Amino acid sequence: MIQKKESTGQSLNSRVLPKSFYIRDDVLQISRELLGKYLVSNIGGKITSGMIVETEAYRASDDKACHAYNNRRTKRTEVMFQEGGRAYIYLCYGIHHLFNVVTGPEDNAQAVLIRALQAEDNLPLMQQRRGIQRMGPQLSAGPGVLSKALGITKLLSGVSLLEGQSPIWIEDRNKVISDEEILASPRVGIDYAEECVDWPWRFRIKGSKWTSK
Template sequence: MILNREFYQRDAVAVAKDLLGKVLVHETNEGITKGLIVETEAYMGTKDAAAHSYKSNPSGRTNVQYKEGGYAYIYLIYGMYYCMNIVTNEINIPEVVLLRALEPVDGIELMKKRRGTDKMINLCSGPGKLCAAMGINKDNYGMDLCSNQLYLEEAAVKNPIEVVASKRINIDYAGEAKDYLWRFTIKDNKFVSVKVK
């Protein structure tokens, strides 16, 4: 079942926790890939110095963040890796959740081909890696996640999970915001990008 709009229309911290154990799906001409979300980070907009929308307005690359929850915010880092974020909350509250790692579920051979590796553990263990494996790029910017191409769904089998909160990764520039415990992982999942200290 595809997650509905209401799921996303809450603050980013709440959504980031609840995304763990959900499945990201991308249907492309090459095939369908699916990954279980095992690691997320919340970015709380105007009250979060680590957020792209901290001092922005509804223009440029952050424009989609000002929509209602349930859209894809895609950006490029280091001029070569795409990162996928999910817009959350209500209109004009620019909060997002960064997807940091997936556990591959379906379309694994296609993921391996896209990533150029046979190592399952390494396919989606980071935001750039998961976008490459899932075939996500700038063309997916602004896509409605309540549609039928790029979307999130409930896992076929719901296993109980324990959520671990920790500091977000690589945001040392963000003052006191670097210490907020807004990174969430499934405890002991081997597919996370960086082990929780």
Template sequence: MKQTGKTLQSASNSYSYKPVSDAFFHGPTLSLARNLLGCLLVKETEEGIASGFIVETEAYRGPLDRAAHSYNNRRTKRTEVMFAEPGRVYTYLMHTHCLVNVVSGEEGLPEAVLIRAVEPYDGIDLMMERRGEMPMKNLTSGPGKLTKALGIHMIDYGRRFDEPPLFIAHGFTPEKIAVGPRIGIPNSGEAKDYPWRFWVEGNPYVSR
């Protein structure tokens, strides 16, 4: 489905919560980072369903990417899932925040796409309970904000994104995608300048 305009939460369109197929995740990491834009990120919990349209991503291309956790094929307890087949959930802690990534690339090639921001769709009241009352534009406009709002935790590590309780479904097709350097990786040499951050241009929920 295609949705025009900068915001979608009040749109009359009805989006399906059918997870994408496994094939969606196969292919180059940079392509997946673009293709995820507009998709619905959905989390089912006992409290209810919360979801949002993905509006910002960053690609991390493994062994040759100094900004990636798996640079030089670094294989640790934290990065183990990155070596699995694409479509797995890679969660990790950054300070006190849980961040969520989609494992990408071929099995054995540890690459991933960080989901940086989403636009709230379903379960907004539940998101507010988790995050506290605040302006809507601040609710999910960052990688740590969105995981708290949607109820994504470290327990989700290793799950698959093509089946509940944490999954990705088709949403809308962005009219224009912007590209630029990734954020918050100043000590990664030339990798800090790679144009591997993608976002829906003009969307108010983009982190910056």
């Protein structure tokens, strides 16, 4: 039985990913390594979490699908240029809050979009936030819905994932995902990205029922 610490909800046999994980200059490798890690939120003392089963990589230097392509710094994208280990969260289609992990060294904008979770902790609260009757992958399979399930909004964009009092962090719970279990394919919804459209920068755990459509 896993014991929970009152203050953070972090399991005793897990560890919060350290800054050294995030600041590496390799968003593709980090996207792969995030599979099997646990995204956890603490909103008003309420812990919810899920295992990451789908990610997408974005990189400003050469990727036309990235909001910061061509090193475009705006108020919205500024956080992507900071040192890795923060949240980049933005509003999509006026409705959905999409959660990204900023990676890489300062001034080298890279980020990983978390696209789907296998729900783990506090399913009833996640279900309540989603407003759905039936439990199933629709709870947290999809970048917009997983944010809703975890109570994450763009108001949290820029927060550190490393501080003890962070509302969001990522844990290693000793789940191992081998390269053979990872399916790489083109990213979703980036038709405008010209020659980058077909780059296999979307990563999924093979066979997971919790990946997005």
